[in-house]
Amino acid sequence: MRVKLLWLILIAAITLSLLHGPTGVKVTPQIYLQFRLPRVLLALFVGGALAFVGAILQAILRNPLVDPYILGTSGGAALGRVIAMLMGINPIVFGFLGSVAATLTVYRIARYRGRLPRETLLLAGVMMSILTSSLVMLTLALSQKGWQEAFYLLMGYLGRLWDVTHMWIFIIGAAITLVTAIYFIYRAQVFNIMLSGEEEAISLGIDVERVKLLVFVLSALIVSFVVILAGSIGFVGLMVPHILRLMMGPDHRRILPYTWVLGGGLLLLADFLSYTFTAFELPVGVITSLAGVPFFLYLLRYHRQ
DSSP states (O other): OHHHHHHHHHHHHHHHHHHSOSOOSOOOHHHIIIIIHHHHHHHHHHHHHHHHHHHHHHHHHTOTTOOGGGGSHHHHHHHHHHHHHHHTSOHHHHHHHHHHHHHHHHHHHHOBTTBOOHHHHHHHHHHHHHHHHHHHHHHHHHHTOOHHHHHHHHHOOSOOOOOHHHHHHHHHHHHHHHHHHHHHHHTHHHHHHHTTOHHHHHHTTOOHHHHHHHHHHHHHHHHHHHHHHHOOOOSHHHHHHHHHHHHHOSOHHHHHHHHHHHHHHHHHHHHHHHHHSSSSOOOHHHHHHHHHHHHHHHHHHHHHO
């Protein structure tokens, strides 16, 4: 029954998005193919990817409050895109360069004697996120332009018109993410074991540091694609794994496949709300934050008890 509910949410979200898109013009096949269908596909990819990354990061770091953007990757990508936007050059390339630079910096700071201590990794990621956000604001303040586009980039937006470059970025990102998801779903039992502690995982023959490094690198790569295509959309990767654990229990063999179903469905519903009840389109991250902040506070209080 619970699995059917997840699929029902996804199907309802897709139907609403296709039948009631943001364009106020007469709906034609061209509108569907050029505007609504790409937007639905992007939301499914972004929502599913963020939920999936959130689930595996919460497992290896054994921290239920971890979000996919905690590693600083999104901040680096946003900074690269803002700089490129103001310079009038290709934002895609600079976005990737920014995400790679931020990720490598966090990795170098956190790595100690061949290990990746989770506390150091989290702190380094938080500091990198704060630093890149401050640099974005400083860059915009000094340039005195680009505020509106940067706002949508920082809060997330799914309605950007695609060109050939964005289409190929989406295809490449989706392919890499799909292969990564299949691999980690196949190895889902490893995440179940790591929840019990690193010592127990090591005693069972799991190379914990290798698993952490692999998850860290691939998560950063996936998040960089998400930010390049849709900006920073918070709380999806935090909320969805918790909702699925409440519905299905802690077994990642069940949780990980359905992160894509619930993550994509919830982001589609948030996007639907972002353009339905206002005269203009809100950044979809505003909607996810309005739902996510109370959810985060609830988790914070719950885990303190």
